[in-house]
Amino acid sequence: MLRYTLMRLGIFVGCLVVVWGLVYSGIAPRGLGASNGLWVVLLSLVISAPISFVVLRGERDRASEQIVRKVDRMKADYEANRSQEDRVDDAARAQGQAS
Template sequence: MLRYTLMRLGIFVGCLVVVWGLVYSGLAPRGLGDSNGIWIVLLALVLSAPISFVVLRKERDRASERIVQRVDRMKSSLEASRSQEDVADDSARAQGQTS
């Protein structure tokens, strides 16, 4: 998951540098008044999102598989713990009834 996040951040930073260059060279429009910095960041976000969606598809799938595996392990350990509690409870009740 960290790898995916760093790759996504890298794509954003790359887009930020490209947008900054385009705005300051005059090829892309500048923001209104003092909003130039916000304009550059928002434009970089808008450009990096679809690029990340397409380019990082395989990495995103790998990360989601790891998350699913972790959740499945947690569910199975919870179920094992729950069944141990049931066995202990049943044996305690059985001992209580025989006394």
């Protein structure tokens, strides 16, 4: 998951550098007034999102599989704890009725 996040951040930073260069060289339009910095960041986000979606497909699938395995493991642990509590509760009730 961390690897995917760092790769996605790397693509964004790369786009940010390219867009910044294009804006300050005059090839891409500048923002309105004092919004130039915000314009560069937003344009970089818009460009990096589809690039990340296509380029990082395999890494995203691996991260998704890790998350699914972790959730399944947590569900199994929860179910084991719940059934253990049920057995202890049943044993206590049986002992209380026998007394």
